[in-house]
Structure formats: C-alpha cells, structure tokens
Amino acid sequence: MDHYHREARRKGGADPLVLDTEVTGLRKTGDGYQVEMVSGGERFSVEARVVINSAGLHADSVAEMAGIDVDEAGYRIHWCKGDYFSLTGKPPTRMLVYPPPPLDEASLGIHTVPDLTGRLKFGPNAYYVNEISYKVKSSRDEFWRDIVRYLPMIEKKDLQPDMSGIRAKLQAPGKSVKDFVINHEEGKGYPSLINLIGIESPGLTCAPTIGKMVGEMIEELL
Ligand SMILES: Cc1cc2nc3c(=O)[nH]c(=O)nc-3n(C[C@H](O)[C@H](O)[C@H](O)COP(=O)(O)OP(=O)(O)OC[C@H]3O[C@@H](n4cnc5c(N)ncnc54)[C@H](O)[C@@H]3O)c2cc1C
Structure with a gap:
C-alpha cells in the first residue's frame, strides 16, 4: 500500500488520502456525489466527481x-x-497441497498454506456467518479429519487455532457460484459511481489488474 501511495503521489493524484474514516452516506448531486463521513466522532462531507466503492x-x-x-x-x-x-x-512439506475434489462449493477445501516465516498453516474452510468476529470457531477434529486425507502423517495434537478471515461472497448459502461485480453504474442512473462488489479470492492476486481496469474506466469518464 505504501508503494502504491508513493507512486500515486509521484503522479500527483492521491492527496488527500483520508484513512480511518467511515463513509456513512452517499448522495447524488448535479455532476457527482456528496460523500458523508465520520472520523474520530467528527462528521464531514466531500464533493466527489467520481466514487469508487x-x-x-x-x-x-x-x-x-x-x-x-x-x-x-x-x-x-x-x-x-x-x-x-x-x-x-x-x-512435512513447503508446497501448496490441495485436496481433490473440493470439499464443498464455497471453498477450495482446506489446503496447505506455507507462510513467509517457514510455518505451515492449513485452511481456510468456509462457513457463512452473520457477525464479524475473527475468533477461530472451527474444531481441531474437523480440520484434522480433512488434512489426513492427503497428509496422513499430521497428528491432531500438532494443530493449533491460528487466524481467520471473512469473504465477501455474492454466492448465497446453498446457491451456485457468482463472480465479482466491477460495474460503472451509469445504466442504473448513477453515472461516475463504480461498484466493486463481492471481491473475494482471488481478489488480492487480481488487485493490481482490477485497479488498472477501474483506472481505465475513470479515464473514460473524465
Ligand atoms: C479466508 C480468506 C482467504 C483468501 N485467500 C485469498 C487468496 O489466496 N488469494 C487471493 O487473491 N485472495 C484471497 N482472499 C481474498 C482477498 O483477501 C480479497 O479479495 C481482498 O482482500 C479484497 O480486497 P478489497 O480491497 O476489495 O476489500 P477489503 O480488503 O475488504 O477492503 C475493504 C476496505 O473498505 C473498508 N470499508 C468498509 N466499509 C467502509 C465504509 N463504510 N467506509 C469506509 N471504509 C469502509 C474496510 O475497512 C476495508 O479496509 C481471501 C480472503 C479470505 C477471507
């Protein structure tokens, strides 16, 4: 992020960068949007010609x-x-190992995840939630049963709860897979509003390319 911010500054386009600020309202005005925000209890708004959500x-x-x-x-x-x-x-391995076939349709299955410190993690599984909590709720048993299908030498006692993440899925529980949405909303009556919705895996890997694509959409608008 530091790299991208520096690059944007060098090209003269990223200031002011407003961090730790929540968008609380978005109202269409004549040729743009009024964006309402709150930061540290203080409310303010800016006029934006283009909004990328x-x-x-x-x-x-x-x-x-x-x-x-x-x-x-x-x-x-x-x-x-x-x-x-x-x-x-x-x-026992530093490789990415995936179970065939995928264990369920909301994830690729619990696979190996070598990290940069030389440790090996397993995950992620997938279950729908209604609240944002990053506490690991799955059981060691459930993980171990899946892992020993392809790495039978792993012992249950050697697995420790580590971390979790929450995906922004457009795919509803029990429904079929839905792809990312990257859309300029002119057709819905919201010109210069670009929505990025449901950017789940591989959204991180794709981020530079998505950024480029959105940049080109904006160039067409301005
Ligand atoms: C368990 C898991 C495993 C994954 N594995 C991979 C992988 O292997 N490879 C891969 O490429 N991707 C992976 N992903 C997906 C990747 O993490 C996401 O696609 C990516 O982080 C999405 O980036 P984003 O910028 O769209 O959203 P985010 O990273 O979620 O950023 C959204 C930002 O918007 C802010 N925000 C929200 N509401 C407001 C508001 N009202 N006002 C102001 N700010 C707001 C949030 O605070 C946040 O900072 C994984 C995700 C999970 C959960």
Missing part, C-alpha cells in the same frame, strides 16, 4: 447508500468465514 464486506451497504436496490441488482453480500490452523513442529 471498494468497501469489501460492506460494499453492498455503500451501494445501498447511493440508492441502489442491492437485492434487485444482485449485490447482496453474504459473509463467509474461513479459519486456519497452524502446525507446530517441522512441516
């Missing part, structure tokens, strides 16, 4: 603030959590 788990709420009917648009986000367990002791 990339609010992750809350991108549907931000789209709704503008006036978009998120259910009609198919933008309702379902939070889908994934837990990780880490392995104590020497990892």
Whole structure:
C-alpha cells in the first residue's frame, strides 16, 4: 500500500488520502456525489466527481447508500468465514497441497498454506456467518479429519487455532457460484459511481489488474 501511495503521489493524484474514516452516506448531486463521513466522532462531507466503492464486506451497504436496490441488482453480500490452523513442529512439506475434489462449493477445501516465516498453516474452510468476529470457531477434529486425507502423517495434537478471515461472497448459502461485480453504474442512473462488489479470492492476486481496469474506466469518464 505504501508503494502504491508513493507512486500515486509521484503522479500527483492521491492527496488527500483520508484513512480511518467511515463513509456513512452517499448522495447524488448535479455532476457527482456528496460523500458523508465520520472520523474520530467528527462528521464531514466531500464533493466527489467520481466514487469508487471498494468497501469489501460492506460494499453492498455503500451501494445501498447511493440508492441502489442491492437485492434487485444482485449485490447482496453474504459473509463467509474461513479459519486456519497452524502446525507446530517441522512441516512435512513447503508446497501448496490441495485436496481433490473440493470439499464443498464455497471453498477450495482446506489446503496447505506455507507462510513467509517457514510455518505451515492449513485452511481456510468456509462457513457463512452473520457477525464479524475473527475468533477461530472451527474444531481441531474437523480440520484434522480433512488434512489426513492427503497428509496422513499430521497428528491432531500438532494443530493449533491460528487466524481467520471473512469473504465477501455474492454466492448465497446453498446457491451456485457468482463472480465479482466491477460495474460503472451509469445504466442504473448513477453515472461516475463504480461498484466493486463481492471481491473475494482471488481478489488480492487480481488487485493490481482490477485497479488498472477501474483506472481505465475513470479515464473514460473524465
Ligand atoms: C479466508 C480468506 C482467504 C483468501 N485467500 C485469498 C487468496 O489466496 N488469494 C487471493 O487473491 N485472495 C484471497 N482472499 C481474498 C482477498 O483477501 C480479497 O479479495 C481482498 O482482500 C479484497 O480486497 P478489497 O480491497 O476489495 O476489500 P477489503 O480488503 O475488504 O477492503 C475493504 C476496505 O473498505 C473498508 N470499508 C468498509 N466499509 C467502509 C465504509 N463504510 N467506509 C469506509 N471504509 C469502509 C474496510 O475497512 C476495508 O479496509 C481471501 C480472503 C479470505 C477471507
């Protein structure tokens, strides 16, 4: 992020960068949007010619603030959590190992995740949640049963709850897979509003390319 911010500054385009600030309202004005925000209890607003909504788990709420009917648009986000367990002791592999076939349709299955410190993690699984809590809730048993299908030497006692993440899924529980939405909302009556909704894996890997794509959309607008 530091790199991108420095690059943007060098090109003269990133200031002011406002961090730790929540968008609480989005109102269409003559040729742009009034964006209401709150930071440290202080409320303020800015006029924006272009709005890019990339609010992750809350991108549907931000789209709704503008006036978009998120259910009609198919933008309702379902939070889908994934837990990780880490392995104590020497990892039996430093490779990415995926179970065939995928264990369920909301994830690729619990696979190995070598990290930069030389540790090996396993995860993520996938279960839908209604609240944002990053506490690992899955059981060691459940993880171990899946892992020993492809790494039978792993002992249950060597698995420790590690971390979790929450995916912003457009795919509702029990429904079929839905892809990312990257859309300029002119057709819905919101010119210069670009929505990025349901950017789940591989959203991180794709981030530079998504950024480029959105940049090109903006160049066309200005
Ligand atoms: C368990 C798990 C495993 C994953 N594995 C991979 C992987 O292997 N490879 C891969 O490429 N991707 C992976 N991903 C997906 C990747 O993490 C996401 O696609 C990526 O982080 C999405 O980036 P984003 O910028 O769209 O959203 P986020 O990173 O969620 O950023 C959204 C930001 O918006 C802010 N925000 C929200 N609401 C408001 C508001 N009202 N006002 C102001 N700010 C707001 C949030 O605070 C946050 O900072 C994984 C995700 C999970 C959960």
